[in-house]
Amino acid sequence: MFELKVVTSNPGKAIEIIAALGKAGIKAAHVHMKYPEIRADTFEEVVKASIAHLKGTGLDEFILDDSGLDVRSLNGFPGVYSAYVFKTIGCEGILRLLSGSRDRHAEFVSVIGGFVKGKEVMVTGSTKGVITVSQKGTFGFGYDPIFMPDGEKRTFAEMQTEQKNAISHRGKAVAAFTEWYRSQ
Amino acid sequence: MFELKVVTSNPGKAIEIIAALGKAGIKAAHVHMKYPEIRADTFEEVVKASIAHLKGTGLDEFILDDSGLDVRSLNGFPGVYSAYVFKTIGCEGILRLLSGSRDRHAEFVSVIGGFVKGKEVMVTGSTKGVITVSQKGTFGFGYDPIFMPDGEKRTFAEMQTEQKNAISHRGKAVAAFTEWYRSQ
Numbered sequence: 001m002f003e004l005k006v007v008t009s010n011p012g013k014a015i016e017i018i019a020a021l022g023k024a025g026i027k028a029a030h031v032h033m034k035y036p037e038i039r040a041d042t043f044e045e046v047v048k049a050s051i052a053h054l055k056g057t058g059l060d061e062f063i064l065d066d067s068g069l070d071v072r073s074l075n076g077f078p079g080v081y082s083a084y085v086f087k088t089i090g091c092e093g094i095l096r097l098l099s100g101s102r103d104r105h106a107e108f109v110s111v112i113g114g115f116v117k118g119k120e121v122m123v124t125g126s127t128k129g130v131i132t133v134s135q136k137g138t139f140g141f142g143y144d145p146i147f148m149p150d151g152e153k154r155t156f157a158e159m160q161t162e163q164k165n166a167i168s169h170r171g172k173a174v175a176a177f178t179e180w181y182r183s184q
Numbered sequence: 185m186f187e188l189k190v191v192t193s194n195p196g197k198a199i200e201i202i203a204a205l206g207k208a209g210i211k212a213a214h215v216h217m218k219y220p221e222i223r224a225d226t227f228e229e230v231v232k233a234s235i236a237h238l239k240g241t242g243l244d245e246f247i248l249d250d251s252g253l254d255v256r257s258l259n260g261f262p263g264v265y266s267a268y269v270f271k272t273i274g275c276e277g278i279l280r281l282l283s284g285s286r287d288r289h290a291e292f293v294s295v296i297g298g299f300v301k302g303k304e305v306m307v308t309g310s311t312k313g314v315i316t317v318s319q320k321g322t323f324g325f326g327y328d329p330i331f332m333p334d335g336e337k338r339t340f341a342e343m344q345t346e347q348k349n350a351i352s353h354r355g356k357a358v359a360a361f362t363e364w365y366r367s368q
Contacts, residue, residue: 036222038220038221038222085269088258088263093281096281
């Protein structure tokens, strides 16, 4: 039976994407795989290069996600290097960089791309919010405990997967992908 | 006449490398060029991939440098992403992350690699020091104003190129390259 492959080494991403696709009736499976990524200034460039790389390995019918957090007063940091920055200085590092800062605006961005039904596809989702003054919640992954979406009183880490998917950057990207998928 | 090409989009790096090579009697010229770099956990991986890429463009007799600052108490941050981190949060960001920190140890690392005399070469230089509590000096580039090498009372940014090269990570990497070059 057909299964769309969700290629990522991040189990948190896989859970969210597969749950959102499942809700839309698209069966997907996690392929746990680390692939080389380029250093680029945009998520789109990274995804484009990653699609090309994975196509070259013979994989077909796959999607992947490059995503991150852009903090406005930090000139977009950690941006495309969110994963690396998380591994080194973590949420505490971001809080420290923003200590005393009035401008706490941030945006989570997810670019989902892949090679599906013989075509390259790339879609984007983003969610605006603020960086909290301390960590809250234990769900999700990455910067979820310090990101509170606009109009919400909970951080992403205080939401179950389904709740987060309903408003998150990644949930929106999957929704855009689903729409494209159905139009094919 | 033969000239070794120093490929980088960073004029500061070019100046230091060409000065150090010149002192050793190796004539070199700056090729100002941005090339795609991979996201990797080590400078060596980045350099290896960059050499392969540049060889693929038909360039020969070239060297390049991937370098960065590893701050111990920040788990090696900004490390391989030093340039990106500098562009976004700068020296001030590093100082902020270390505010109140007792452990201010850091290490500058330079990996120089290339394709010279028909062979791939890769050498490393590193210099240990501490992150100062404020910026000092106007020479050099990047994190030079906040890095004071062990045994020195000046930051890298308070040293002229020749002084910095005598003790810097990059100066040491060029010295190692020079030694290899002469042995060929």
